[in-house]
Amino acid sequence: MKIRGWAILILALILAGTLFRVQWLVGLGIATGGVLGIAHLWRVRVLQNIVYRRSLIYTRGFPGETLPLRLSIENQKRLPVTWLRIRDSWPLNLAPEERDSLAPSHVPGRGYLTNIYHLWGYRRVVRDFRLRLGGRGVYSLGPVTLESGDPFGLGECHEEIEMPATVTVFPQLVPRSHLELFSEDPYGERGTRKRLFEDPNLTIGVRPYTPEDTFRQIHWPATARTGQLQTRVYQPISAQVMMLCVNVATSEHPWLGTLPEVLEHLIRVAASFCYYGIEDGYAVGLAVNGGLTSADQLMQIQPGRTMDHLAILLQALAGVTPLITHPFERFLVHTASHVAMGATLVILTAVINPSLIEAITLIKRYRHHLVLVALSEAPPPSLAGVKTIHYPLSSEVKGKKE
Structure with missing residues (x-):
């Protein structure tokens, strides 16, 4: 019943008790009004000065790893909170090890990290979790919904807080032995590495x-x-510079859809080249013709060889989406024209077509360090002066079985 309805009922009880000289009706009306007034004031103030915090020491990692999470809730007022339910919108790929902590959600791929508290005045409660990282991606946390009510159970109130935060899950790396890199010249450079x-x-x-x-x-x-x-x-x-150009198309006709397994295989191989390249002392750059989770613009990262730069490369690959921003052939020619002379250009693609072969032939006229990494099931054609690595998805499945 709404406040206006309760007010009419209370006035009716008091008037009826006064007219008919029934004292207990007057007392009932006054008591009911007092309880409703207290309940209303309680609901107005119960969520004030409630402070909710998430503490993530680490915000990125590889699939299968665990990250510590600490949640703290503090009541910074004298009024106690008889019950408080906190629902934090949470991605399923960052689920706590205690699976019961996530409640179902209407949003695909997400749940609610739900906790219920009882807080006296000026009290704080802390809870610790371990998050197990799932598939690669850049995941957003929140918003947070606080729900509470009066101690009589007559009504509830809620408040929504944005509290934006992100956690990055890097792509899974492919073992170096599975990539079948050239033993003497892994990334296609010729001669001494100090030239x-x-x-x-x-x-x-x-x-x-x-x-x-x-x-x-x-x-x-x-x-x-x-x-x-x-x-x-x-x-x-x-000469120890490598530019990795990645084609996110998974079929000849991208408008027909994306093959998720092929795309993930492509991203894993790209992340492995970045990781092993920097590990071997190369300055590695990255260019991808696919959009990112937070943007649909062209992605190009200049070469670098520090561990911080490696984190930037892996984070960029974690957020790659199937959205193709530019046709790969034109994108490749444009990127190659802006790469320093003497650098190795590594072309990573799951689709080999005549247009791509024509673009590689054009680039070969003024670049001598080209490596084609083909993830297609059929072996790529042999191109003069271009080193080729064939690593289809079936090779990765076979390696896992072994």
Whole structure:
């Protein structure tokens, strides 16, 4: 019954008791009004100064690992809370080891991390969980719903808090032995790993011209100033640079849908190349023609070789979606034109078609370090000057059985 209905009932009891001189009716009306007033004021104040906190020491990890989670709820007022139910929207791939902690939800792939508390004034309760990480992805936590009511059970109140937070589950790595990398030259580089190249995009000075210099190296403004031919001096860079270009298409016709198993296989192999490349001392960059969980824009990460950079690469791969932002052939040619000279270009794809072969042939005219990693079931064609690794999904399944 609404407040107006209760008010009419209470007034009727008091008037009836007064007119007919029935004292217990008057007392009943006053007592009922007092109880309803207390219940209303209790519901108005019960959720005030309630502080809910999540404490995640680590916010990223690999599938199968566990992360510690601490939940704390504090009542920062004198008024006690007879009961408090907290429902935290939670992804199923971050479920606590105690499966009963997650209640069903109407949102696919999510549940409610539900806890019920009884809090006296100025009291705090802490609960610890272990989260077991499932499939790769970037998962959002929240929102949080607080529910409570008056001690008489006459009504309830609730409040929703956003409390945004994210947890990243990195892609599962493929064992190095399963990738069948080249033993002497794993990522397609030739000669010594300490050789230096020059980046034509980074000029650091000039020097006098020598017969070995090419026409493009001549610095014409400096030549005009000095009256003698001057040559550009470029920034030297290490040959240990690898740019990984990933095609998220899983079939010839992406508009017909995505094959989830093939996409996950593709992401696992990409993450493995990033991990083992940095482990071997390479500066690794990443370019993917697929959208991210939080954006649908083109993703390109410049090469780096630190462990922090590796975390950035793995986090980016964790959030890759099947949404194709650019056709891979044009995307590949555009990316290759912006990669430093001397770097290795690793092309990772599950779809081999004539357009891709044509794009690789075009890139091969001005790049000497190309590796094609084909995840298609059929072996890729042999291309002159291009090293090829064939690693279909069936190879991974076989490796797991062994």
